[in-house]
Amino acid sequence: MVDVDNSSDNPLVDQRSDLRENYLQDLNPLENMGAPDPNAGSTGFMTGITAFEAGWTIAQGIDQNDLGLIISGVAGVALDAVSAAVDPIAYVAGQLFSWMLEHVEPARAALHALTGNPDMVKGYAATWTNIEQEVLKLGEEFEQAAKSGVTSWTGRAAEGYLRKADAVAGIAKGAAGGAHGIAGITLAMAEVVGGIRVAIRDLLATLAGALVSWAIELACTVGAAAPVVIAQATTKIAQVVRTVASMLKALGKALASALTWLVQLRDLFDGFWRALNELKKSQATAPA
16 A cells, blocks of 8 residues: 655645545545546546546647647557457446546555555655745845845944855755755656556556456357457456556666766755855854
């Protein structure tokens, strides 16, 4: 299962990053059941129905004048049409399974435990953006307050005070830049997680649909087709397992690459913290 994070009442923390805001809300087994919302980019209760998602992608591409999105959506519609024509039973069963992975709580939580929850990752990114804006605001306010406080103050003490004020404001602005970097990396990883998650969802749905179709085939032939069905099932399962493993490996590499940058940003914040400590140590009275 997905680990439970500690909730926070900090106004800077985006509530999407709280696990309790994502699973078993009010003990309701069905989630994300709202109407599709173009403004929020959400497909609502239609999420998981690949034909609708493909059409949604085409519409987004037209609205944004993005040829890549339009091509992706058209390809999705074409693949759905081919799948439905080749094996309609497997297609319908697969669509049902895909929808369940998006909306039925136990299945949804299990998929996220495997691939990650992109909405939660976006929540973490939004949290860092909030931190960036707040620290930048504090730095600017500190800088303005310091300058307005010494308008009639002259001498070495005033110069020392301004130097220290500028240093603190600079550290705050630098920290805001670091927070911006973390937010950007985190948001990019949310897109990676989201893409791989949907790909794995569709693979699992395809496998589930095929299993239903094969089961019906066995029943209709009273077991006579068992050798063929077993061979098909074994091959299909092995193919899906290999593909999912490859995708998870790619996700791991992407996370490792992001971690390299996050370590550098952590070192940057460590430097800011040390600089603040040094400023505290030098709070002796400036010479007059």
